Amino acid sequence: MSVPDTEIAKTEAVTFDAFDPKHWPDPYPRYAVTREATPLLRTPLDVHLVTRYEHQAAILQDNNWSHAHEAELFHPGVEHTDLPTSFLWMDPPDHTRLRGLVSKAFTPRTVADLRPRVERLVAELFDKMVAAGEFDLVPMLAYPLPLTIIAELLGAPAEDHPDLQRWSHALARGFDPDPLLSPDERDARTQAAREFVAYFRELIGRRRVSPRADLISExxxxxxxxxxxxxxxxxxxxxxxxxxxxxxxxxxxxxxILALMRNPGQYALLRERPELAAPAVEEMLRYDSPVHMTTRLALAATEVAGHQFDAGDGVVLLFGSANRDPEAFPDPDRFDITRYATDASVNRHLTFSLGIHYCLGAPLARLEMETALRELVRRGIEMAETDELVYRPNLVLRGIKTFPARFTQTITP
Ligand code: HEM
Structure with missing residues (x-):
């Protein structure tokens, strides 16, 4: 459906405030107001926010929209340190070539082989949480699970994992648009990039001389x-x-896990039917997306939602809004772990993107979360929030910084 320019003009007065810290715990009603009012909203930085599923999905699958220029939109004028550009920020043919080579090393088989290790790690982390009773879920589960797995997979020794986490965190904070970062955060990003390069240069050198069974050697x-x-x-x-x-x-x-805690009926259903773990992960990805936006830049004149974009124009795709678009998902604000189990025609959420940049690590992310859900059920964990959550100050990556929780195990497996 194409929306005439007049509608966009009429709605220029819409105030977009979903990024206001007071809305971080629940930005979705604010996304809804903007999405209902307009498909495109021009921002003071002269990029358009794209609010609806239909237009975001179209842009992601259209190679007239480039991902090679994100820096120009979010980090203008930034001196880009010695960190070489990843294929995530490349267009074809460079992207095609590199994604092809990397996919030969990081295969579905690589991920499938990780299952026993992920299960063992999840069991260890649950032992610690159950023993603690009350804890902060972020350092006890949310971080150590994916960090340990990806760092081990690459072949980084365990004693280096804290450094890797610190540098990653500084880079991830720096994904947000530069005007939102403090000078200290920008400096930390530069420093982290340097340390990463020095670290991996050395590790890659060692693996070239004596390869091991790890991804760097591969x-x-x-x-x-x-x-x-x-x-x-x-x-x-x-x-x-x-x-x-x-x-x-x-x-x-x-x-x-927060979505499950706040929807006890859905958790009860999962405990009754553990085979819903995989569709539950899919619904978690849709319902409270860990990535709330990406950017694209027009390579040629093109029309979206009735608006004419020129080459060089930028857009921000609000995944968090698309995933709650009622035109794409019936009753979108309902957390329903059967949504992806029963209806084959249900739209794919945009959380892993679409098109050529579709997340290469999606199978690994799914494996980790599904394993954690199965462990909750296997141990009959009763869980609760114990204090106020603190959200991470990050707009691109949406997540919780402090998650006070209680776990009580009711079944000894
Ligand atoms: C819940 C977890 C994850 C989410 C939500 C996620 C999300 C995304 C998104 C949205 C993109 C594309 C961005 C765009 O189109 O602008 C992407 C690309 C990518 N992701 Fe993920 N990701 C996740 C986990 C992972 C994991 C575990 C890995 C690797 C181990 C990974 C590796 C990659 C890579 C290499 C790309 C670049 C693909 C390309 O440009 O062709 N991701 N991810």
């Missing part, structure tokens, strides 16, 4: 008709896999 080995990853491409890939591989999943774990 990335060093991949070859497609004589084409291989260069040193810079390996560096960018390692940093992307590490950061994308846990700074997002941490929010899936905490936002997902």
């Amino acid at each position: 990335l060093a080995r991949v070859e497609e008709q004589g084409d291989v990853l260069t040193e810079d491409e390996m560096l960018a890939t390692c940093v992307t896999l590490l950061v994308a591989g846990h700074e997002t999943s941490v929010n899936l774990v905490s936002n997902g």
Whole structure:
């Protein structure tokens, strides 16, 4: 459905305030107000917010929209340190080539083989939480689960994991538009990028000399008709896999468990029917998306929602809004773990994106969360929030910073 320019003009007065910290605990009613009023909202930074599912899905699948220029939109004028560019921020043909090579090392098989390790780690983390009784879920489960798995997979020794977490956190904070960052946060991002590069350069060097059964050694080995990853491409890939591989999943774990706590009927249903764990993960991804936005830049003149964009125009796609669009999802504000179990025609949520940049780590994120859900059920965990939540000050990555919780185990498996 195309919306005439007059509608956009009429709604320029809409105030978009979902990013106001007072709305962080529940930005969805604020997204709804804007989405209902207009499909596109021009911001003071002269980019348009795209509010509805239909237009976001179309842009993501249209190669006239580039992801190679995010820095121009969110980080204008920033001196980009020695961190080489990842294929996440490239267009074809460079993106196609690199994603192809990386996919040869990081395969569905790689993820499937991780299942026993993920199960063991989840069991260990649950032992600690049950023993503690009351704790902060973020450092006890949400962080250590994805961080340990992706760091081990890459081949980073356990004693380095705290450094990797610190640097990742500084980079992830820096995904937000620069005007929202303090000078200290911008400096920390620059410093983290340098430390990451030095760290992985050294580790890659060691693995080239003596390969092991890890992903870095595998990335060093991949070859497609004589084409291989260069040193810079390996560096960018390692940093992307590490950061994308846990700074997002941490929010899936905490936002997902919160949704279950706040919807006890759905948790009861999961305990009755543990086979709903996989569709429950999908619904968690939709209902409270760990990634709330991405950007695209027009490579050529193109029309969206009746508005004419010129080459060089930027858009911000609000995944958090698309995933609650009633045109795409019936009764979108209802958390329903059967949504993806019963109705094959249900729209895919946009949380892992669509099109050529569709998340390469989606199977791993799903495996980790599904394993955590199965463990909750296996141990008959009764759970509750014990104090106020604190949200992370991050608009791109939506998640909880402090999550006071109580777990009581009712079944000894
Ligand atoms: C819940 C967890 C996760 C979420 C919500 C998520 C979300 C996303 C999104 C939205 C994109 C595309 C961005 C865009 O189109 O602008 C993306 C790309 C990517 N993700 Fe994930 N991700 C998650 C977990 C992971 C994990 C566990 C890994 C790796 C171990 C990973 C690796 C990647 C990579 C390499 C890309 C780039 C793909 C490309 O550009 O072709 N992600 N992810």
